[in-house]
Amino acid sequence: MxxxxxxxxxxxxxxxxxxxxxxxxxxxxxxxxxxxxxxxxxxxxxxxxxxxxxxxxxxSPHIGLPEPEGNAFFIGQYKEIIRNPTGTPMLKWINSIPNNGLIRYLGLFNQERLLITSPEALSEVLVTKSYHFQKPGHVRYTLGRILGVGVLLAEGDEHKSQRRKLLPAFAFRHIKDLYPLFWRKAQEGVEAMTEQILTDAAKGRKKEISAETEEATTGIRPDTAVIEAGGWASRITLDIIGITGLGRDFGAIKDPNNELNQTYQHLFKPTKQARILNLLSMFFVPGWLINMLPVQRNGDIQSAANFIRATCADLIEEKKQKLARKELVDVDILSLMTFLAAGHETTASSMTWAIYLLAKHRHVQDRLRAEVRERLPSIAGGDGSSTVSSMDIDHMPFLNAVCNEVLRYFSPVPLTLRQAVCDTSIQGHFVAKGTSITLVPWAINKSESMWGPDALQFNPDRWMLKGEGDKHAASGGAKSNFAFMTFLHGPRSCIGQSFAKAEFACLLAAWIGRFSFELDNKEMADEKKLEIKGGVTARPARGLHVRATVIDGW
The missing domain is CATH 1.10.287 (Helix Hairpins)
Incomplete structure (x- = not known):
């Protein structure tokens, strides 16, 4: 309310x-x-x-729907929600509470929400009645301060118009031409990572040698060092979206202190002030008043938004001048439109979780590396001579199986909200105007009713063909397309799905072909002890520090 x-x-x-x-x-x-x-x-x-x-x-007309037990009188399930990673309580409810597509739960101050759980209910919310359910005002206002009201936040006819204009840029015929650019940037990133790993390994070896004798250090690997995988993923994906989406190389790979990269990192960091302001916006404080509060977070958001918009304005002006001079020959998304607001954090989050899961499941990592090295050219040299096409990447069954399973198991965006903008219904149940709707990919993607008893297991083989005529591999064996909610579905599905999956596959292949990864902190292998930070995307709270070993011969 x-x-x-x-x-x-x-x-x-x-x-x-x-x-x-x-x-x-x-x-x-x-x-x-x-x-x-x-x-x-x-x-x-x-x-x-x-x-x-x-x-x-x-x-409430929704009283009587299935609910989780243990509601506190004034705050419902808020304690359970706030002390767990985003989407985790909903995953437990989906797999334990009998329901017909809807679960009602109460949050802070008994805010009522309906959790959508079945393919039929998801189809209504996302497809057949998609414009009955819009992003809540506080979400659009908060994100709009940074992103503007683009295709992500626009509603109704404005959204239809923007999406129609943007679709040609994300057609497969255009995306397939970007694979070489993805690979070139992946190659540049791998060479930079290799240099850092070898440098750090040499420094570590010198320290060990100075502390002990040469003989005592013969077991030290000269090609292994600890890196923070998420930071590297963010820098590389930022350069990729720069070169493919805006026609400019931001240079984040070469410069870890790149201003644009640092701005994004700071902007999406879930600080305590950010959480408090978000809570205020969810209830009764109007957005314009929240913006006027004299707190550091507001100043940081305004400064970051101004810098990002100024950067985009400069890039657009460059494009206009090139078009006027008929010099525009870049193969990039902005060549096909006036403006593109595209992010990089979702793919960076996917890369982070991929390295986590492969470091935890070493047999999967080894199997993937074998396929990469067998089917793709060596990435060595960094001179651009190594290239791949869409045919190369798209016809690697295990690479694509791993990518799909990572996206299923740890959806980059764990939860998204909708609000009924009119009196409507879901699965025959009346839904009052203003009712909050919760869509949780982290829960749907692991629903045992849709994925079977191994829904909570990381298993890329679910995406592999079991034999000639197998029709289940394309869906991972799920009973419905709506079981895979990472990119949503319908008119509000992710317009950049093909772009993101292609970029992810190229990056992962390059990293795994060159490096072997293992967790630096072995306790992180226990997912129950894994601290995850929420925000626009979900990542390990303290970053993902892994021991990366450079493997020769590729």
Whole structure:
């Protein structure tokens, strides 16, 4: 429930004016300001009583739907939600609470939400009635400060128009031409990573030698060092989106202190202030007021947004000038449109989780490396002579199986919200206007009812053909296409799905072909102890530090 502050303020102003007139009834309170404050506070208390207690516990039309047990009186399941990684409680509920597509749960101050759990219900929300359910206002406002109201946040006819104009840029015939660019940047990244690993390994060896004798260090690998995989993934994917989406090499691979990379890293860092401001926006504080609060987070967002928009404006102007001079020959997405707002954090998150899972499952890593080295040219040299095509990457069954399974097991965006903008229904159940809808890829992607008893296991073989005529590999053996929610479905599905999957496959092949990975902190192998930070994307809270070994011969 959102506080109708405009209505409350209008009623309070009007009532205070009339009650302040000379012939108004005598009240225990006097004075315009005192009357206004008293009336506003009284209405707020009545609204709070209705929103927090009466509606969710007595009058909601959704009472009677399956719910998790253990609701706290005022905060519902909030403790369970806040102390676990995003989407984890919903995964438990989906696999333990019998339901027909809808689970009702209460959050902070008993905010009511409907969790969508079945293919049929997902189809209604995402396809047949997709424009009945829009992103909540606070989500659009918060992200809009940074991204603008592009195809990600636009609604209704505006969204239809933007998506229609953008679709040609993401057609397969265009994406397949980008594979060599993906590979070239992956190659550049691998060479830079190799240099750092060998340098750090040499420094570590010198320290060991200075502390002990030469003989005592014969077992030290000269080609192994600890790296933070997520940081490298972010830098490489930023350069990829720069060269393919905007026609400029940002140079983040070469410069770890690249200003644009640092801006994105800082912007999407889930600080305590960011969480508090997000909570305020979810309830009754209007966005314009939150923006005016004199806190550091607001200043950081404004500075970052200004820098990113200025960078994009410069790039667009460069493109216009090249077009005017008929010099535009770049193979990049912006060549086909006026403007593109594209991110890199989702693919960077996928790469991070891929390295985590492959470091944890070494037999899968070894099997993938064997396929990469057998089917792809050596990446050595860094001179651009090594290249691949879409045919090379798309016809590597185990590489694509691993990529699909990583995207299933750890969806980069774990949860997304919708809100009913009109009275509607889901699976025949009435859904009132304003009802919050929760779509949780982290839960749907591991639903045992859709994926079977091994839904919670990392198993790339579910995507491999079992024999001639096998029709299950394309869906991973799931019972419905809606079991795989990483890119959503329908008119609001990820427009860059093909781009992201191609980029991910090229990067992963390059990394695994050159390096062997193992977890630096062995305790991280236990996923129950793995601390995950939420935000736009999900990643290990303290980064992913792995021992990377350079493997010769490729």
């Amino acid at each position: 959102v506080l109708p502050y405009r209505l409350i303020s209008a009623i309070s102003l009007g009532a205070s004016y009339f009650l302040s007139l000379p012939n108004a009834p005598i009240l225990p309170i006097s004075g315009f300001v005192t009357t206004f404050t008293t009336l506003w506070a009284l209405q707020f208390l009545l609204w709070a009583l209705w929103s927090v207690v009466l509606y969710p516990k007595v009058f």
